Amino acid sequence: MAKRDNKRDRYGNRIKSDELFHFTEMMPVNVEEEKQKARKLRSSSWWKRKMGDGHCYYCREQFKPSELTMDHLIPLARGGRSEKNNLVPCCKECNSKKKYMMPFEWDEYLQLISEK
Numbered sequence: 001m002a003k004r005d006n007k008r009d010r011y012g013n014r015i016k017s018d019e020l021f022h023f024t025e026m027m028p029v030n031v032e033e034e035k036q037k038a039r040k041l042r043s044s045s046w047w048k049r050k051m052g053d054g055h056c057y058y059c060r061e062q063f064k065p066s067e068l069t070m071d072h073l074i075p076l077a078r079g080g081r082s083e084k085n086n087l088v089p090c091c092k093e094c095n096s097k098k099k100y101m102m103p104f105e106w107d108e109y110l111q112l113i114s115e116k
């Protein structure tokens with residue numbers, strides 16, 4: 001019964017390898033639930049400590065806490081969750097760039113600012 005391609009999704013269906021790329025984007029995430037979790041974390045002392053530090057995770061510039069937003073490293077729309085290791089402080093500029101750039105443009109942007 002040894003199958004060459006035996007990757008399975010959470011429902012036990014076999015996944016063809018060429019579908020794997022899309023699979024992460026199709027992972028069902030309860031966005032409302034995750035947003036609520038993010039809201040809760042936003043008022044936690046863990047987040048306040050992060051904001052108190054005042055650095056944007058991406059460009060590393062210093063900001064006032066009021067100028068920082070909570071960003072999901074992996075967006076909810078792509079299967080990211082509202083967990084501490086997926087939430088970072090992000091300045092408004094980086095936030096809007098991340099929203100409107102294609103993933104590869106965003107990668108280029110990150111590379112650019114890491115060379116600063």
Ligand SMILES: [Zn+2]
Nearest residue numbers: 056059091094
């Ligand atoms: Zn930034």
